[in-house]
Amino acid sequence: MGLSVCDVVHLQVMNNAKVKAGKNVMDHKQVEWVSVIETPVENFVRKNEFVLSTGIGCESDPEQLENFVRDIIKSGASVLAIATGRYIFDIPDRILQMAAEKDFIIIDLPWEVRFADVLQTVMEKITEVRQGERQKADRVRQQLIDCVLQDKGLKEIAHTIYRHIQIPLAITDQTGELRASRKIDEKELQEYVRTENNDLQLKTPLTDVQFSDHPLYYHMKKCTINDESFFELQIINNHKIQGYLLFQPKQKKMLSWFVMNVLEHALTACALYFVKENAIELTEIRLKDNFVLNLAKQKEQVDHQVLSKGKLLGYDLSKPYICLVGDIEIPNREHESKYDHPDKSSSLQSFNYYVQKEITYAGKLFKKRTMTTFDEDLVIIYLEGGDEAYVETVNQFLDTMERRLSELLTGVVLSWGVATEKQNNFAFYEGYEEARTTMEIGIQQHGRGERTFFEDTKINRLLMNISKKSEIASIVKDTIQPLVDYDKKRQTDLIHTFVIYNKYKGNVSQTARALNLHRQSLLHRLRNIESLTHLSLIDSDDSFLLELSIRLWMLKKLE
Structure with missing residues (x-):
């Protein structure tokens, strides 16, 4: 491919030329350009060039001619054609030997051959070859x-x-x-x-x-x-x-x-x-994402039509599944460069890609089918069940996914709610509702970054049912409203103060340390709570009423 030195030598304009060195490499050396150059060479010659020269300036100095040829060789040119008969009559053997050692081609071109004819003919041939x-x-x-x-x-x-x-x-x-x-x-x-x-x-x-x-x-x-x-x-x-x-x-x-x-x-x-x-993959992802999201949020029976649609998308809905709902907390702006997106929604989309990838990996590792979708800042996973020790399976699955995810991304916090395994006509909808409620309860009780299983929320679910009675709701409001109004007006957090105080069973020192407060500041807050609610924190009945009211009030916010 390309124009070789052999092709150039066989052109009619080169009939009287004689190859003095490098005959054995003529088929391999390419000619991509042709030029006329005299000393000095400097950087005027490029690789694979057919160089024409008269040797002017070197006629009385064989060493200068040798240096000139050496520079041409170093430039990467394919061939040097020297016009002999005016300035150079015979190319020295020493130069020919040097060229042979370097696999460089030297041609003896009669003085009568005009450079213009050579330039025109060779360029036409180069153009012809290039066009082909x-x-x-x-x-x-x-x-x-x-x-x-x-x-x-x-x-x-x-x-x-x-x-x-x-x-x-x-x-x-x-x-x-x-x-x-x-x-x-x-x-x-x-x-x-x-x-x-x-x-x-x-x-x-x-x-x-x-x-x-x-x-x-x-x-x-x-x-x-x-x-x-x-x-x-x-x-x-x-x-x-x-x-x-x-x-x-x-x-x-x-x-x-x-x-x-x-x-x-x-x-x-x-x-x-x-x-x-x-584009095909994104379309398939959107179809799957919308299908699973509808399963989770629409209370529709999983009938034959839904089963068939799921099968087309690669899902087997006849299997039992466990619903997991995770709350995604995107890192602060100093971490956003990892996602290459300036806004939260774009960061979330980029993060969802990594989450989906690791969910798929963990599912294959444990040989469990998975279905995944996203709803704003929530990730919804349906993990194939069927194991008696499903809690252990879920924990191993999430451990694997989060460990691999943390190696790719830092600063992201996932809080999980896990439903019980279900297998009925509304299993996907009911599982999602259980898992989402469980996750929200877990965040309120334990903070972010924790896993909460539906089975561990019995007391909370009991309280939620109690709170639906109007008489109970009225008692809760009368008890806690003064604290809510005070916190809103003064920008304080008396409700949280009591929760922590109650957590440490009334130990003032431990509570002060947990809230990062001076002991006297904490005592002032506790006196405000008693004054506003007209309840005594050292009275067990009053303390129970206040704790129950706050827990019911917090659960009410989840609905």
Whole structure:
């Protein structure tokens, strides 16, 4: 592929030229440009260039001519054609020997051959070859796009790329998971992916001798694992990395302009494929999310129609499930950079992705079916039941999920409510109601970051039933309203003060420490409570009435 020095030498304009050195490499050396240069060379010559020179200025100084040729070789040029007969009559053997040692081609061009004719003829040939390669690359581009439009996968895309460039390659997604490969050492590839995932910064931009002037060259990175070199190109769409195209050319010269064009079209095809795949996945996620959310919040019987719809989405609703509801507390703004979103809703969407991923992982680990959905800042999980020791199963499931989640994200607090296992026509709705209520009770009683099981809320559920009686509600209001009004007016928290005081069984010192108050300040608050409620905190009946009223008032807020 491309125009070789051999092709140039066989042009009519070069009929009288003589190859003096490097005959054995003429088929392998590419010509991408042609120019005329005299001393000094400096940085005016680029790689794979066909250089014409008269040797002017070096005619009386063989050492200067040798330095001139040496600079041309260092520049990466493919060939040097010296016009002999005016300034240089014979190319010194020492220079020819140096060229032979460097696999560099030197041509003796008769003085009568005009440089203008050589420039025109060679450039026309370069243009012709480039045009042919461009047309061929365009045909490859169409084939790759057709792979996407005709619903073919990444394996077909990889096969098409390999068929045209004959370079081992692989395609991975953004997580490094191998999606397709052709003729590549997958063992070494996995080592490469492992290195990348472990953030060992072995990948470097290509700063060595340039082997292609294609613009894509500057976006390539190189990594060497166990003496094997991988080249990497990012698959990007809308400024986001979708995956990686990895390839292993046996020789750098294999990365010709045509090959680079094919790789560029391959990146476009892969990006389109991932966009299409993501769109399908997002649609499926939305369908599943809405289906599970309706199961949880709509009191509808799980009839044959619902079972069939669930089956289409990959759910088996005939199994018993345990409902878990989690409250998500998004980290403060100093943590939001981890999600790359400035607002809470965007942060939550990003966080939901990680939660869903870890729920799926934990479900597979414990061989349990899972169904997940999100309702604002709540995560709703239906975990397959059937075990007698379901509490242990749930705890192991949540331990695994939260441990892996904490390794990815910091500062996020999850509070869980767990319902009992149910299997009836309204099991999903009733399970959600139980789990949500249990979670809210747990947050009020124990604070955030705890797990509360429905079976552990018997006293609270008893109190909630009692609170529905109008006479009880009236007693609670008469008892606690003065405290509520005082807290609202003075911006204090006498109700919380009593809860903590009662928690420590009337121990003033422990209560003061827990509330971070001076002992006298706490005593002042306790006297205010007694004054406002007309109850004595040292009287067991009065203290019980106040505790009962506060608990009923707090439970009422959950309804």
